[in-house]
Amino acid sequence: MGDKKTILFPSxxxxxxxxxxxxxxxxxxxxxxxxxxxxxRGEGEIIYTHIRREIDINLExxxxxxxxxxxxxxxxxxxxxxxxxxxxxxxxLFSNTETADAGAIPLSSFAxxxxxxxxxxxxxxxxxxxASLKALLAKEQDTVLKMPAHKDPALVMGMWAKxxxxxxxxxxxxxxxxRKKFVIKExxxxxxxxxxxxxxxxxxxxxxxxxxxxxxxxxAFVLSKPLDSRFLPGHRMEVLISRELADDTMQRTTMxxxxxxxxxxxxxxxGTFVIFILERRHEKKVGEMEKELALRERxxxxxxxxxxxAHEIRNPLNAISLSVQRLKREFSPAEEKKKEYDQFLDxxxxxxxxxxRIVEEFLLSTKANIPFSQEKLYTIVEEVLMVIKEKxxxxxxxxxxxxxxxxxxxxxxxxxxxxxxxxxxNGVEAIQSKGVVELFTERHGEAxxxxxxxxxxxxxEENKGRIFEYYFTTKDKGIGLGLPISYIIIxxxxxxxxxxxxxxxxxxxxxxxxxxxxxxxxxxKNG
Amino acid sequence: xxxxIPLLLLLLLSxxxxxxxxxxxxxxxxxxxxxxxxxxxxxxxNRYVDEWRTLKQESIRKRLELQELSKNxxxxxxxxxxxxxxxxxxxxxxxxxxxxxxxxxxxxxxxxQRERYNSFCDTEQRQKVRTFRPRRYGR
Numbered sequence: 004m005g006d007k008k009t010i011l012f013p014s015x016x017x018x019x020x021x022x023x024x025x026x027x028x029x030x031x032x033x034x035x036x037x038x039x040x041x042x043x044r045g046e047g048e049i050i051y052t053h054i055r056r057e058i059d060i061n062l063e064x065x066x067x068x069x070x071x072x073x074x075x076x077x078x079x080x081x082x083x084x085x086x087x088x089x090x091x092x093x094x095x096l097f098s099n100t101e102t103a104d105a106g107a108i109p110l111s112s113f114a115x116x117x118x119x120x121x122x123x124x125x126x127x128x129x130x131x132x133x134a135s136l137k138a139l140l141a142k143e144q145d146t147v148l149k150m151p152a153h154k155d156p157a158l159v160m161g162m163w164a165k166x167x168x169x170x171x172x173x174x175x176x177x178x179x180x181x182r183k184k185f186v187i188k189e190x191x192x193x194x195x196x197x198x199x200x201x202x203x204x205x206x207x208x209x210x211x212x213x214x215x216x217x218x219x220x221x222x223a224f225v226l227s228k229p230l231d232s233r234f235l236p237g238h239r240m241e242v243l244i245s246r247e248l249a250d251d252t253m254q255r256t257t258m259x260x261x262x263x264x265x266x267x268x269x270x271x272x273x274g275t276f277v278i279f280i281l282e283r284r285h286e287k288k289v290g291e292m293e294k295e296l297a298l299r300e301r302x303x304x305x306x307x308x309x310x311x312x313a314h315e316i317r318n319p320l321n322a323i324s325l326s327v328q329r330l331k332r333e334f335s336p337a338e339e340k341k342k343e344y345d346q347f348l349d350x351x352x353x354x355x356x357x358x359x360r361i362v363e364e365f366l367l368s369t370k371a372n373i374p375f376s377q378e379k380l381y382t383i384v385e386e387v388l389m390v391i392k393e394k395x396x397x398x399x400x401x402x403x404x405x406x407x408x409x410x411x412x413x414x415x416x417x418x419x420x421x422x423x424x425x426x427x428x429n430g431v432e433a434i435q436s437k438g439v440v441e442l443f444t445e446r447h448g449e450a451x452x453x454x455x456x457x458x459x460x461x462x463x464e465e466n467k468g469r470i471f472e473y474y475f476t477t478k479d480k481g482i483g484l485g486l487p488i489s490y491i492i493i494x495x496x497x498x499x500x501x502x503x504x505x506x507x508x509x510x511x512x513x514x515x516x517x518x519x520x521x522x523x524x525x526x527x528k529n530g
Numbered sequence: 531x532x533x534x535i536p537l538l539l540l541l542l543l544s545x546x547x548x549x550x551x552x553x554x555x556x557x558x559x560x561x562x563x564x565x566x567x568x569x570x571x572x573x574x575x576n577r578y579v580d581e582w583r584t585l586k587q588e589s590i591r592k593r594l595e596l597q598e599l600s601k602n603x604x605x606x607x608x609x610x611x612x613x614x615x616x617x618x619x620x621x622x623x624x625x626x627x628x629x630x631x632x633x634x635x636x637x638x639x640x641x642x643q644r645e646r647y648n649s650f651c652d653t654e655q656r657q658k659v660r661t662f663r664p665r666r667y668g669r
Contacts, residue, residue, distance in 0.1 A: 060553065063553060063554065063555070064554060067554055067555070071572070071575070072554065072558065072575075073558055073561075073563060073568055073571045073572070073575075074558065074561075074571060074575075074635055074647065075575055075578070075579075075628075075631060075635075076554065076557075076650060076651055076654055077628070077651055077654045077655050078554070078654050079554075080582075080624070080628050083582055083586065084586060084589075084624075086586060086590070087586060087589055087590050087593060090590050090594070091590075091593055091594065091597065094594050094597055095597070098597075098598075098601065145591075145594070145595045145598060146590075146591050146594050146595065148587055148590055148591060150583055150586070150587055162594055162598075163598060164598075
């Protein structure tokens with residue numbers, strides 16, 4: 004449940020943030036798209052206005068040319084040569100068209116004649132000048148041309164094209180339309196190049212295509228508006244502007260937004276996971292601290308109780324001990340009961356000594372106000388081992404002191420000795436037959452780890468969490484005080500004690516102790 | 531104040547429209563040609579137009595001939611070059627003819643009209659509103 008809560012809040016917070024960013028981004032992209040469309044429309048409007056003006060100006064020249072302007076300016080001169088280009092286009096049209104397809108040629112009157120003088124295709128009604136035809140067939144001339152004149156306003160032309168003789172006649176009206184179309188086409192081609200647009204299309208008053216200049220195929224923004232020209236009434240013009248740049252911009256914008264969202268989602272997921280992990284670690288740590296605090300409180304309160312009791316017990320114990328001594332010395336029974344009497348008294352004395360030791364240990368464990376002093380760690384350990392060595396030897400256990408000789412530690416020497424004594428004895432007793440208990444150190448800056456490693460049977464998994472509890476023991480004659488007392492002493496030294504044990508592979512106690520204590524800590528301990 | 535507003539309105543109405551300043555119609559109206567000048571201009575124009583028409587006819591004939599030759603792989607290149615030169619010659623003749631025409635027209639105009647005429651022609655050439663740009667035939 005706690006895990007769910009831990010992950011739910013940051014996930015929810017992140018989901019809301021992600022959603023907000025996604026919505027904002029979506030609208031932002033929409034705005035960018037709209038702005039780009041407006042830009043394209045604006046560009047189209049400019050081009051449209053310019054082209055319309057160009058068409059009007061140029062068609063005006065054409066119109067005035069028909070009505071004989073007073074003065075010929077360079078533009079009129081240019082307009083005059085349009086017929087040359089128109090006729091050249093017609094020539095190309097006939098050159099590139101098969102006779103069978105000649106019906107598609109957009110001229111009202113023309114005829115195609117084979118080299119023998121037979122008309123093989125005819126459209127419209129017009130008279131082929133016989134003399135011109137004869138001259139062409141005889142190849143006396145390559146082309147014959149009669150330009151429009153006042154008497155006969157029709158343009159008549161004959162020429163060789165694709166191995167055939169072609170004759171066509173263009174009346175004044177048709178020529179005017181052709182000139183107009185040519186002028187507009189030239190304007191569109193020029194402006195299409197100038198503005199680099201995809202294409203320009205003009206539709207006539209019926210909506211049929213009139214002229215189209217398409218540069219390239221592809222996506223284009225189309226601005227369609229009535230041409231609104233007095234020379235081309237009812238016509239409509241479409242300006243096609245390339246969307247390449249706009250689409251590229253949109254694509255890049257969308258892509259960067261998606262990448263941002265993916266990055267955000269990734270970092271959010273990682274962030275949530277990290278929060279979850281940290282929270283779990285924190286909870287675990289808090290749990291451990293709470294557990295440790297509870298244990299410490301329990302040990303301290305029990306210790307105080309025991310200490311009070313110990314003081315109360317010691318006086319009657321002394322009295323009992325003295326009384327037992329007197330009983331043994333002065334009230335010896337008859338000879339036949341003496342041996343048994345002495346045995347009982349010895350048992351009583353032995354048990355009294357045991358009770359006294361327990362009391363002594365309790366009292367020592369609670370003497371937190373003993374002053375701190377600079378001591379050689381090696382010496383402390385050596386003194387402990389001196390006491391234990393005999394007992395260890397009797398159990399065939401070797402005890403090794405591999406503590407660094409130069410480590411000076413600020414400690415309550417007797418209490419610390421007591422703490423080490425309890426742990427080492429615990430190790431010695433854990434070894435069933437032959438074995439080793441080794442003590443060595445590892446320095447970590449201002450702290451030292453005293454490692455007490457035994458080759459005993461190890462601690463069972465179910466007992467690991469209970470070894471520092473009062474009166475918990477697995478030994479037949481144990482009283483369950485040694486390790487709890489060591490724990491309290493180490494904690495009073497602002498140290499820590501950890502146990503690593505594997506069943507059948509021995510146990511390692513790691514006692515971490517600070518080398519120095521600040522005045523406050525010393526004051527606390529020194530009362 | 532009562533004078534300024536009508537004056538501004540008058541100026542606004544009398545000023546040619548922005549686009550109209552580029553148009554030939556505005557230019558011709560602005561020249562203010564007299565009746566005799568118009569008669570002279572018509573005479574000059576008709577004379578030159580006939581010559582231009584003849585040149586145009588000749589140019590078309592030669593260009594189509596060049597087109598026909600350019601479609602024939604076995605065409606004589608020398609003949610094609612000759613045709614190109616002849617077309618170029620016609621272009622030059624046309625331009626020379628126009629310069630002559632311009633000179634004659636200028637002589638019939640007074641100083642102010644001449645300046646306006648030259649300025650208009652220069653503007654047209656500068657703007658290169660060359661709807662009917664010459665093509666490079668047969669290449």
